[in-house]
Amino acid sequence: MAEISGTTIWRWLSDDALRPWTxxxxxxxxxxxxxxxxxxxxxxxxxxxxxxxxGPNDFVLCADEKTQLQIRERCHPISPPAPGRxxxxxxxxxxxxxxxxxxxxxxxxxxxxxHVVQSSTIEHFDRLVAQVMTTAPYRxxxxxxxxxDNGTIHRGQRAIDRLQTRWPNLVLVHxxxxxxxxxxxxxxxxxxxxxxxxxxxxxxxxxIADRILGFQSHYQEVARPFDWKFTRQDLARTLDRxxxxxxxxxxxx
Numbered sequence: 001m002a003e004i005s006g007t008t009i010w011r012w013l014s015d016d017a018l019r020p021w022t023x024x025x026x027x028x029x030x031x032x033x034x035x036x037x038x039x040x041x042x043x044x045x046x047x048x049x050x051x052x053x054x055g056p057n058d059f060v061l062c063a064d065e066k067t068q069l070q071i072r073e074r075c076h077p078i079s080p081p082a083p084g085r086x087x088x089x090x091x092x093x094x095x096x097x098x099x100x101x102x103x104x105x106x107x108x109x110x111x112x113x114x115h116v117v118q119s120s121t122i123e124h125f126d127r128l129v130a131q132v133m134t135t136a137p138y139r140x141x142x143x144x145x146x147x148x149d150n151g152t153i154h155r156g157q158r159a160i161d162r163l164q165t166r167w168p169n170l171v172l173v174h175x176x177x178x179x180x181x182x183x184x185x186x187x188x189x190x191x192x193x194x195x196x197x198x199x200x201x202x203x204x205x206x207x208i209a210d211r212i213l214g215f216q217s218h219y220q221e222v223a224r225p226f227d228w229k230f231t232r233q234d235l236a237r238t239l240d241r242x243x244x245x246x247x248x249x250x251x252x253x
Contacts, residue, residue, distance in 0.1 A: 031177045042232045044060045045228045063129075064183055066103075075090065096205070122153045150174060
């Protein structure tokens with residue numbers, strides 16, 4: 001009886017056009033105003049608002065929060081990488097609670113504002129907004145646009161009324177549901193995840209806060225605005241493709 005090694009089978013499968021063990025997930029737009037809400041944010045990235053260019057005293061920020069950050073202390077020291085050897089991280093850890101990182105990023109100036117808090121609350125978010133809005137040049141700006149998702153602490157008309165009552169030059173702009181990929185600050189948060197929080201080994205809230213805010217300060221010194229190319233027109237083509245896919249017969253999908 002002929003025998004085939006597992007390595008050979010794995011190589012054949014890897015070279016084959018069909019790879020049933022892999023998958024790609026997506027979510028269909030559910031917001032009836034998806035195109036318009038997303039389009040407003042995309043226009044702002046290109047310094048346009050309601051079909052008019054922004055003025056020199058208009059600013060655009062993206063804000064979000066990274067919640068439920070585990071404060072975990074490794075029970076054994078992490079072994080650094082060496083030639084021919086990966087970093088080694090022992091599995092066991094001690095828990096020291098959780099925290100959250102709330103952050104805002106100026107889209108066109110690559111300036112960062114953020115704080116680490118025990119939990120992500122409306123009060124903490126409003127404190128972050130106040131930190132920005134009392135700092136030059138935002139305190140004397142004509143308009144300061146804040147692009148946010150629909151998280152509880154800045155959701156809906158109540159958040160608009162709350163923030164714009166206190167800061168009349170603030171314009172809160174909500175992204176559509178399930179559209180965090182349109183929030184530029186998510187790019188920065190993914191960098192924080194890779195460079196600051198992986199692997200995680202923190203003995204206290206203070207230590208993780210110092211690490212995150214230290215990186216924020218360093219990153220701001222070297223950061224440049226993201227080269228954002230995706231436009232309202234690109235979005236329209238993407239949504240057309242999504243609609244075509246949804247209209248396919250079920251057996252053709």
